[in-house]
Amino acid sequence: MPPTESVYRTIGGIPLRYVRVSPTLTSVYVRSTYEFEDKLDSFSYNLATAVPPWYGRLRWIATAGAYVNKPGYHGLGRAFDLDVVRWRNAACRPIRGHHRSQHLSQRRRYIGVDALARRWFKYVLDAWYNPAHRDHMHFDDGGGALVFNTGYRSDTVFIQRAANLMIGAGLVIDGLYGPLTDAAFHRMKNRVDVPHRVTTSPRVYRRFLWRLAVHALRNRPL
Amino acid sequence: MPDGDAPQRGGGQVLLSRRQILTGTSVGIGATLLFHQAARNRVELPPPRPGAPSPPPEVAAAPDAAPPGSGGAATAQASPAPDADRGGPSAVHRAQLSDSGQPRAVARSDAGVLVMGMSADGDPLGWLTEDGTQWVEHTLGTTERQTAEVWGVAPYAGDFVAVGATIERADRRIAESGIVPGPDTRVTFVERRRAPTVWRTSDCIEWSGQSFEHVVGPHAQLIAVACDGSRLVAVGGTLDDDGAQGVRGLVLTSTDGVTWRRADLGAAGVLTEGSFTAVAAGVDGWYATSVDIDGGTVWRSPDGWRWSVVDRSTDAFRGFTLQGIGVDRDRILVAGTGLFDTEPRYFVSRTAGRTWRRATLDVSLLAGPDALVGDLTVISGDVVVVGTHRGAPVLEGGGLHAAD
Numbered sequence: 001m002p003p004t005e006s007v008y009r010t011i012g013g014i015p016l017r018y019v020r021v022s023p024t025l026t027s028v029y030v031r032s033t034y035e036f037e038d039k040l041d042s043f044s045y046n047l048a049t050a051v052p053p054w055y056g057r058l059r060w061i062a063t064a065g066a067y068v069n070k071p072g073y074h075g076l077g078r079a080f081d082l083d084v085v086r087w088r089n090a091a092c093r094p095i096r097g098h099h100r101s102q103h104l105s106q107r108r109r110y111i112g113v114d115a116l117a118r119r120w121f122k123y124v125l126d127a128w129y130n131p132a133h134r135d136h137m138h139f140d141d142g143g144g145a146l147v148f149n150t151g152y153r154s155d156t157v158f159i160q161r162a163a164n165l166m167i168g169a170g171l172v173i174d175g176l177y178g179p180l181t182d183a184a185f186h187r188m189k190n191r192v193d194v195p196h197r198v199t200t201s202p203r204v205y206r207r208f209l210w211r212l213a214v215h216a217l218r219n220r221p222l
Numbered sequence: 223m224p225d226g227d228a229p230q231r232g233g234g235q236v237l238l239s240r241r242q243i244l245t246g247t248s249v250g251i252g253a254t255l256l257f258h259q260a261a262r263n264r265v266e267l268p269p270p271r272p273g274a275p276s277p278p279p280e281v282a283a284a285p286d287a288a289p290p291g292s293g294g295a296a297t298a299q300a301s302p303a304p305d306a307d308r309g310g311p312s313a314v315h316r317a318q319l320s321d322s323g324q325p326r327a328v329a330r331s332d333a334g335v336l337v338m339g340m341s342a343d344g345d346p347l348g349w350l351t352e353d354g355t356q357w358v359e360h361t362l363g364t365t366e367r368q369t370a371e372v373w374g375v376a377p378y379a380g381d382f383v384a385v386g387a388t389i390e391r392a393d394r395r396i397a398e399s400g401i402v403p404g405p406d407t408r409v410t411f412v413e414r415r416r417a418p419t420v421w422r423t424s425d426c427i428e429w430s431g432q433s434f435e436h437v438v439g440p441h442a443q444l445i446a447v448a449c450d451g452s453r454l455v456a457v458g459g460t461l462d463d464d465g466a467q468g469v470r471g472l473v474l475t476s477t478d479g480v481t482w483r484r485a486d487l488g489a490a491g492v493l494t495e496g497s498f499t500a501v502a503a504g505v506d507g508w509y510a511t512s513v514d515i516d517g518g519t520v521w522r523s524p525d526g527w528r529w530s531v532v533d534r535s536t537d538a539f540r541g542f543t544l545q546g547i548g549v550d551r552d553r554i555l556v557a558g559t560g561l562f563d564t565e566p567r568y569f570v571s572r573t574a575g576r577t578w579r580r581a582t583l584d585v586s587l588l589a590g591p592d593a594l595v596g597d598l599t600v601i602s603g604d605v606v607v608v609g610t611h612r613g614a615p616v617l618e619g620g621g622l623h624a625a626d
Contacts, residue, residue: 064516065543138467
């Protein structure tokens with residue numbers, strides 16, 4: 001399929017903005033495959049529906065871009081860089097480093113957005129993955145089926161950070177899936193009543209991610 | 223495809239065994255890749271038009287003034303300019319290469335003009351013309367576990383040198399329910415290794431490949447290559463732990479096409495979600511483009527070995543991706559795409575990259591919202607771009623004019 005078969009300025013009806021050139025909000029065009037656009041639409045719908053009512057309406061989403069005509073999933077029209085999610089009364093701003101905000105609620109909101117993205121995109125590269133992603137989240141649907149993969153650093157650092165924020169696990173964020181990380185992941189799955197087959201069942205893993213996100217976006221521990 | 227070991231020629235095709243194809247990427251230095259000649263005479267360039275208009279003098283350099291290594295007279299034929307009647311831009315060269323595929327780079331050597339790209343199935347693909355009228359399509363066979371990506375091509379000592387990566391990945395099948403594997407299963411995979419690779423060919427059928435996994439870690443790739451007549455410079459990037467996104471620029475240089483050295487880019491080589499994207503040789507040194515999360519940047523090197531960012535180029539191309547660069551005497555030309563509209567953009571600099579002006583290129587297909595540009599280069603004074611127009615692979619060339 002052509003990587004640029006679809007060109008659009010909204011995802012799920014939510015306007016896309018660019019905030020890296022100037023503080024003024026600028027509309028942007030995003031190109032991708034139709035299939036990837038569908039996943040972005042679903043992600044946008046999740047952002048609008050997983051939050052508590054006080055967040056208000058989802059107003060806009062800032063991106064650093066999607067299509068790049070060179071190697072990688074950006075070049076296949078199957079990647080997206082997220083800078084800001086703006087609801088009427090709340091925001092998640094990876095571009096401002098909300099992953100290390102002094103407010104626990106903002107750090108948990110970041111984890112909630114991160115979890116919702118993982119329901120649709122196999123690779124979600126966030127602030128704990130490497131220094132390059134301290135100011136944005138990268139999504140792409142490379143890697144195939146949506147299951148938790150203990151061999152991916154990107155999956156492991158997310159679970160380690162989520163366990164620290166949501167159950168106070170006190171894990172070292174090193175991207176290595178060892179027994180401590182495994183035990184913390186088990187505790188989280190038990191607390192949201194999800195079976196343990198997250199490495200083999202996309203359905204189960206997505207259910208876990210939804211329940212984790214709902215708690216995180218409400219600033220409630222598991 | 224037969225399983226015999228020897229390549230079989232017949233009826234205009236070279237038939238290869240899977241084992242032979244695999245050999246090319248499995249043993250590193252000295253490996254051989256063989257392209258499968260898939261189709262002939264798919265598309266013809268339009269015939270020469272008597273009295274075709276020449277590019278304005280300030281636009282096209284004389285062929286004898288072309289930079290070293292850029293080849294002699296252009297092979298693509300002068301074509302009618304179908305848009306001239308309706309007042310649109312007119313391309314000097316134009317060819318629709320086939321019905322589908324993505325061209326990524328173009329080069330000319332003694333063997334002809336070669337456009338490298340990707341087929342609709344994602345396999346490496348080359349379009350070669352020896353006489354400017356007939357294009358022969360070559361596809362590279364790959365396997366599920368080991369694939370090749372070819373992104374750049376350049377002339378070198380009468381041959382072509384192409385660059386890209388060879389990729390190994392581990393697959394496993396996953397059922398949606400996680401319980402009963404069956405026909406509804408999907409593949410999940412981990413990319414184990416992405417090794418930057420250089421191939422060389424004289425006929426576009428048999429290629430010798432050289433991988434560099436020991437030089438740059440588990441995940442890296444080359445994206446573009448250029449030659450100044452004596453030195454080759456290949457550029458690309460290294461990738462992160464999962465092999466998902468670029469983290470640093472990568473430059474390899476060679477004076478013999480066999481021995482390659484990695485240039486030290488220092489702290490400036492960090493490219494968040496980026497890499498180098500193009501490189502070109504000029505009379506006063508080398509120029510390259512990179513992209514990262516914030517946009518494009520132009521680099522300069524006096525010798526292909528020591529690189530620095532051209533002042534203010536990062537500001538000039540913030541919010542843009544840059545896909546190709548060419549040098550035409552004292553002009554530097556780049557092709558890019560912005561986030562704020564859907565059209566390819568062309569830029570020209572007469573100040574060694576310090577200041578840039580918007581430019582228009584004499585093309586009709588690779589302009590406008592239906593076009594995507596994969597590469598820009600200068601061949602004998604003509605600016606040549608490759609890309610797609612409404613999904614069809616296209617080569618076009620002509621003069622490039624600075625906008626007022």
